Amino acid sequence: MNRQAFLRILGVSSLLPLSWLWSRMILTQDKYLTASVSQKKFRNLADGINLFDEVIIVRNPGKTMVFSSRCTHAGCRITRSENNILLCPCHGSRYDATTGKVLKGPAFESLHPLPFSLDQITGTITVKI
Ligand code: FES
Incomplete structure (x- = not known):
């Protein structure tokens, strides 16, 4: 495996955890906003x-x-x-x-x-x- 292929795989594989973190942040924020209004x-x-x-x-x-x-x-x-x-x-x-x-x-x-x-x-x- 050459260096360029290695970096491509590393970049693509890092997107999955980042997208999971992003979705958790958005879901948590919505829950917080809903709970804070009375x-x-x-x-x-x-x-x-x-x-x-x-x-x-x-x-x-x-x-x-x-x-x-x-x-x-x-x-x-x-x-x-x-x-x-x-x-x-x-x-x-x-x-x-x-x-x-x-x-x-x-x-x-x-x-x-x-x-x-x-x-x-x-x-x-x-x-x-
Ligand atoms: S809390 Fe400082 S003046 Fe009101």
Whole structure:
């Protein structure tokens, strides 16, 4: 066997394990994505800021916003609000409750909005977490 034939066989034989690894990566990723999405329903919410474990729902007449309660600085849960400002208890970041934008650091990234749907008849808000 000459050198060129040896390299050809080596190249072809390495494709099989690589294709197996690739398929495992794709299957694992799909499983992870499916498992990570869940829904939570919220009913009878008052206007203004509603703080929950994972979710912040801000209801104003004609407009509802839903944010993740994770601070974008280091991931602490935002548990307090004052005068339409969301306060992180860990290092003092402040966010505008209407837009989720940072008003004071150390965070520099806005709160992450979460996809949701609002049932106009029942007022139920379904959030994908
Ligand atoms: S985790 Fe919120 S300010 Fe640091």
